[in-house]
Amino acid sequence: MTVRVRFAPSPTGYVHIGGLRTALYNYLFAKQNDGKYILRIEDTDRTRYVEGAVEGIVKAMEWSGVMHDEGLFLEDGKLVQRGECGPYVQSERLDIYKEYIEKLLEGGHAYYCFCSKERLEKVRQEQKAKGLTPKYDGFCRDISLQEARKRAANGEAHVIRLRLPENKDITFDDIVRGKVTMNTSDLDDQVLMKTDGYPTYHFAVIVDDHLMGITHVIRGEEWLSSTPKHIFMYEAFGWEAPQFVHLPNILNKNKKKLSKRHGDVAVEDFEKKGYLPEALVNYIALVGWNPEGTGEIMSIEEMIEKFSLDRVSKSGGVFDVDKLNWVNSHYIKNGDLDRLTKLCIPYLVEDGLIKEEEKDEKFEWVKRIVKSAQERIEYLAQISEYAKRFFGEEVELENEDVKDMLKKEHVASLLNIFKDKVKNADEINDEFGKKVFKMIQKESGIKGKNLYMPIRAALTGQLHGPDIDQIIVILGRDTIIKRVEYVEKNYI
DSSP states (O other): OOOEEEEOOOSSSSOBHHHHHHHHHHHHHHHHTTOEEEEOBOOOOGGGOOTTHHHHHHHHHHHHTOOOSEEEEEETTEEEEESSSOOOBGGGOHHHHHHHHHHHHHTTSEEEEOOOHHHHHHHHHHHHHTTOOOOOOOTTTTSOHHHHHHHHHTTOOOEEEEOOOTTOEEEEEETTTEEEEEEGGGSOOOEEEOTTSOBOHHHHHHHHHHHTTOOEEEEEGGGGGGHHHHHHHHHHHTOOOOEEEEEOOEEOTTSSBOOGGGSOOBHHHHHHTTOOHHHHHHHHHTSSBOOSSOOSOOOHHHHHHHOOGGGBOSSOEEOOHHHHHHHHHHHHHTSOHHHHHHHHHHHHHHTTSSOGGGTTTTHHHHHHHHHHHTTTOSSGGGHHHHHGGGSSSOOOOOSHHHHHHHTSTTHHHHHHHHHHHHHHOSOOSHHHHHHHHHHHHHHHOOOTHHHHHHHHHHHHSOSSOSOHHHHHHHHHHHHHHHHHHHHHHHHO
16 A cells, blocks of 8 residues: 555645644655655635635745645746646535535435524524534434425525434544544534535545545544544445544643744744754654654654654643754754855844845855854844844943953053054954964963953953854954954943
8 A cells, every 4th residue: 555645734824833743744654654745725715715825835845845745836936736636726626526425415425404594503502501512403404305406406505414324433543542432423414515615624625535545644633523524424435534643732831722822833933033944843743753762853864764653642742942942053053054144144134234235245254153153043033133243343341240351450451462463464364363362372471261351352242152263253353453442442
């Protein structure tokens, strides 16, 4: 059996971080089993459709590197479909759904319902008042198919509902949850086709998964309670059901379902803040999956090798931004410097530190700043705040300790010697940055903290920070001299 899985988001907005994890687990399972991973767009709820959301979904997948084998792709900014089981957009499959709903109607597994919204709401309120679980009361179940077709042909508004058997246990095996049994008495006669002629999720997903040869349905736990209805429809059609896998929710620190109210939850939010895709994917894989005998930093290839649905947790995983920051900082520290610099430059442009037209000529200079920052930032949007220390000719002292350091008796002469070395240097480069302190020590006898800290304080207003030899090269001759003179005038 060739494994075939799918990620099937609705174009109702951004890709939630939980959606990315669902896509990732599908991707890892497919790749581990030499199978196929499909991206399908479930857009049958036209009231919630958001313009541009499909493109956003595909872009999020491309950015994350969790790329599908079949489905929708962007080519030259345009959406295209590739694969043998298309269309991969549900709104383009309406004729297919009409064909299969007829089979359910003819088999007595579905029926027309002509109840108005007002009647349905009244029934719901009456059931609630009696302490019952609100569900459809079966008012239209006994209308003959012949009569129902006549009423529908005459233009009477209707939906088509699933006809569930009464008081029947439906059992299925879930890889994460184990054996699950629900009785149809606790389930509703689900709407399968809406008044607008579009299928609901519950009907379209069955037809599409079967026709696209899906072998494993890996999705969020919110669909667990609907699965018995899906199982029943597979049986009604005479189809073999796929293996079901219901993933736990991603929770916030308060153990509530992660939502926009609690901060960033969209993939694009993390992209905008400068999280590296490999870091986000690495971290999100571990929120609900416990790989056996491995560290927390894993490449996508390592995840493919180690992934196991058997080790997916039943309980929700907590999304910890601090832990994500730790993972991301690891990837920044070990990242390619040219790539990181290209990713950092837009933040510096946006914050007015460099101009758009300067980004090429200042690339090597910015690269030095990024190299200096690699050990000190958790995500790339922090580069602007970090880089500000290298702009301008004035120095603001961080605290009283800095002021005290600059008031020491030897500092005035030390800064004069340092300034003289900078003025007379052939070039302010890496070699100069490394040897200037040895030269000053030899000449003045000053060493250790009494040598390094006053110079750092004069250049940055701080006693601790990036390597001082890097700071010297980044600032350059003119800025160094002007900053030292500013400190001499205002603080000494």
